[in-house]
Amino acid sequence: MRFVTFRVSGKTSYGAVSGDGVVDLGKKLGAKYPALVDIMRSGDAALAEARSAANGPADYKLSDIKFVPPVPGGEKIVCVGINYPERAEEYKDNREKPKYPNLFMRVPGSIVGHNEAILRPTVSEQFDYEGEIVLVIGKKGRNISRETALDHVFGMTLGNEGSVRDWLRHGTLNVTQGKNFDDSGSMGPWVVTKDEANPFAKLRLMTRVNGELRQDDTTDRLTWDFAELVRYLSMFMTLKPGDMIFTGTPVGAGGHQNPKKWLVPGDVVEVEVAEIGVLKNHVEDYKP
Numbered sequence: 001m002r003f004v005t006f007r008v009s010g011k012t013s014y015g016a017v018s019g020d021g022v023v024d025l026g027k028k029l030g031a032k033y034p035a036l037v038d039i040m041r042s043g044d045a046a047l048a049e050a051r052s053a054a055n056g057p058a059d060y061k062l063s064d065i066k067f068v069p070p071v072p073g074g075e076k077i078v079c080v081g082i083n084y085p086e087r088a089e090e091y092k093d094n095r096e097k098p099k100y101p102n103l104f105m106r107v108p109g110s111i112v113g114h115n116e117a118i119l120r121p122t123v124s125e126q127f128d129y130e131g132e133i134v135l136v137i138g139k140k141g142r143n144i145s146r147e148t149a150l151d152h153v154f155g156m157t158l159g160n161e162g163s164v165r166d167w168l169r170h171g172t173l174n175v176t177q178g179k180n181f182d183d184s185g186s187m188g189p190w191v192v193t194k195d196e197a198n199p200f201a202k203l204r205l206m207t208r209v210n211g212e213l214r215q216d217d218t219t220d221r222l223t224w225d226f227a228e229l230v231r232y233l234s235m236f237m238t239l240k241p242g243d244m245i246f247t248g249t250p251v252g253a254g255g256h257q258n259p260k261k262w263l264v265p266g267d268v269v270e271v272e273v274a275e276i277g278v279l280k281n282h283v284e285d286y287k288p
Contacts, residue, residue, distance in 0.1 A: 001051060002277075003036055004190040005072060005113075006065035006106075012072075016050065017190055021058025022065060028053045036191075037073040040138045040154050040241035048195075048226025053059060062123040067113035069187045070157050071136055074242025077106040079161060079179065083223050101209045101224050101232055101235075106161075106246070109178045114188035117284040118162050120179045120263060127263040127283070130249035131160035131207030131215050131271035135199060136191050137227060142234050149230035150200060152239060155193040158271045158279040159246050160186045162263075186281045187244070197275035199226050205250060208270045209261070217250035 002017035003025075013026030026034075029049060033039045039046040048189060062274040068160025081102035120127040162185035167178035179185075197203075207215035219225070224232065229245055256262035263269070268282040 001054065001193045002186075002190040003050075003070065004065075005036055005068050005070050005171055007068060008060060008065055012068065015059070016054035017062070018054065018058050020063070021061050022043070023054045024059040025050055025053055027059065030142060031252070035073050036071055037242040038074050040071070043139075060074060065275070067115055067188050069108070069111050069113050070189070070191045071242050071244070072108070074137075075240050076237070076243045077108065077111070077223070078244070079104050079106055080224070080229060080248045081175070081247040084217050084250045085221050085223065086251050101229060103233075104175050104179060106185065107180050109182055109264055110162075110185050111159075112183050112186050112281070114186065114279050114281070115185065116281060117183070118160065118186055118263075118269070118281045119181070119183040119284055119286040120163060120265065121184070121286050122288070123279055124164045124166050125262055126165035127164045128165055128253050128255045129185070129209065129263060129269045130205060130253055131202060131205060131269075132159045132161050132246045132249050133161040133205055133219065133273060133276070134187060135230070135245040135247060137230075137239045137245070138241050140238060142238045143184055143193075144231055144234040146227045146231050149227040151196065152230055152234075153194055153199050153226070154241070155191045156197055156199055156273075157187055157191045158189075158273060158276055159244075160269055160271050160279060161246050161249060162186070162282060163253075163255075182286070186279060188279050192276050201275070203273050203275060206272045207252065208272070209252075209254070209263070210268055213252045214254070214261075215252035219247075222248065229236060
């Protein structure tokens with residue numbers, strides 16, 4: 001299934017994508033499960049109810065809804081840095097290859113939905129894209145094994161981990177500032193459940209800017225695969241339904257090209273995995 005969270009006529013709901021439309025599950029199940037994360041927290045029986053309720057006609061066309069990040073209400077957005085081969089070399093600073101995953105956090109206010117504008121801040125012109133696959137946790141767990149990692153994944157979505165490069169250097173041991181500007185990144189368009197798109201299959205991730213292919217790699221080349229990320233994160237934090245894991249971006253971001261290719265207003269960024277879909281956003285300047 002493909003689950004989407006959306007706004008229509010000023011109201012937020014969630015639903016199941018059916019062709020070019022969406023079945024409003026919030027209208028059908030909202031009294032029991034107010035949001036998509038509530039279905040995830042309630043387990044397999046709730047998911048079965050959602051599947052059954054999705055078997056009706058579409059309530060809206062996808063072209064008529066406003067997309068919001070697909071699973072609002074989760075506790076954490078965890079991001080993994082330098083997880084594809086050649087990414088360390090791309091920085092050209094002779095850094096050692098990490099022994100463990102590089103991690104940082106994003107706040108929900110830094111993320112917008114599919115078809116929405118991502119905003120270049122007023123304090124920098126070094127606005128960049130990072131296309132990623134995002135794991136969506138569906139089952140609570142701590143000290144999860146590699147063998148049972150898939151049991152804790154609800155599905156996948158796509159992310160553009162928009163970054164302000166010079167602000168990544170403000171601190172000597174963190175990148176938090178440059179990763180959390182309001183509305184600088186995106187997620188969506190929907191969550192695809194793992195029965196429809198297997199998180200541990202070989203997936204091809206591509207990022208295009210104005211139609212030009214900039215990033216292109218496959219998940220079988222990850223330094224830390226999805227199972228290892230789930231295992232490692234759960235060693236020190238309890239993963240909960242609705243948590244998101246940005247799993248890393250391939251080489252090819254604008255700040256690592258020669259000459260550098262920063263995002264400017266009017267640019268269109270598309271992140272694609274065939275089994276998931278296409279996340280599309282345009283760039284605008286932030287206006288206070």
